[in-house]
Every structure is written in structure tokens, then in C-alpha cells.
Amino acid sequence: MAAPSVTKVFKILPASDFNTWKSSGTFSGAGIDIGDGFIHLSTASQSGETYKKWFSGQSGLVVAEVDLEKVEDTVKWEPSRGGDLFAHVYGKIPYSAVTRSFEDVNVKLFEQLEAEERS
Template sequence: MPETAFKIFTADQWAQFQADGVFHGAPVDLADGYIHLSAADQLQGTLDKHFAGQTGLVIAEVDLSVLGDLVKWEESRGGALFPHIYGALPASAIIGAPAFTS
């Protein structure tokens, strides 16, 4: 499995994450019991399906290796395995500069 994955944040979620230093999840994450991530090859499909028409999104790359056993790869859309975080996402797991959509 890849060592990194991506989390898509709204601008408000990103600002709160930066202020708190930890992300406990978006409403859908909290409802499902884990933080949804996408591998690089799944990212566009996730944007198209769940974020169509939204602007000001932040795409952050997550170093999965620092999260250890909190990450589970589970079957989801189309039978593909997606990375899910069963716990909080610390700011220290974000690598590189985030991408901002318009």
C-alpha cells in the first residue's frame, strides 16, 4: 500500500485544523467513525463524487507511516481499498505544502 494518502478539507476545516493542530473529522467522518482519505489515484474520483462544485478546498498529503495502526485499508467505492484513519489526524502527519483549489 502507498505510504501517503490525501485528505480533502473545506477552507473552514483547514483553518480549524491549523488552529487546533489536530483534526477529528468532518461531519461525514464523524458519522462513519473514521477519517476518510484517498490514495493518489483515487483523489480525482473523490473530488468529483463528494466535492463537485465546491471551491476553496484544501488537499493535504498525509504520511500514513506516522499513524501506524490507526490506518486501515478498507473496501469502498467500486471495491477499491481506501485508507481510513481510526483516530485523530495530527498536523505533524501532513507532509509538503497543501494544494488549494479555486
């Protein structure tokens, strides 16, 4: 199965983790990432389902858009939920790889991001 042809992926995380990422300049992962040994990322078309499965009902979240070219040496596309390929970063993500961030996190945001990915 070939890796998706996308240039941006997304990380959903608590605002406190995002603020630490921004101030320190690097992100080593949230608790689940550290436990799994890689940083979980989703394409726009996957991120809505990721939000519903792991973050629904939580407040104080940020969605960070990550430029894959800035982390391409550490990304592996691996099967996960439903056999879909997900981007996993084996290493740290520099804050310079963040192209946009969103604080108003809801289902409509993910619909918008997916529409952008398709266009």
C-alpha cells in the same frame, strides 16, 4: 486484497476545517467522517474520483497530503467505492502528519498527484 503500497494519502476538506486542523494541531474529521466513525482518506489515484463524486463544483477546498507513517497505528484499509481499498483512520490525525497542502483544487491537481504516485 493487499493494502496499496503508498506512503501518502489525501484528505479533501473545506479550508475552514483545514485551518482549524492547523491551528488546533489535530483533525477529528469532517461531518461525514464523524458520522461514519473514521476519517476518509484517498490515495492519489483515488482522490480524483473522490473529488468528482463528493466535492465537484465546491470552492474553498484544501487537499492535505498525509504521511501514512505518522498515522499507521490508526489506519485500516477497507473496501469502499467499487471494492477498492481506502485508508480509514480510526482516531485523530496530527497536523504534523501533513506533508503538503494544496489550495488550488481542480481535476488537474489530482492528475498531477496520481502521476507523482506512479513515478
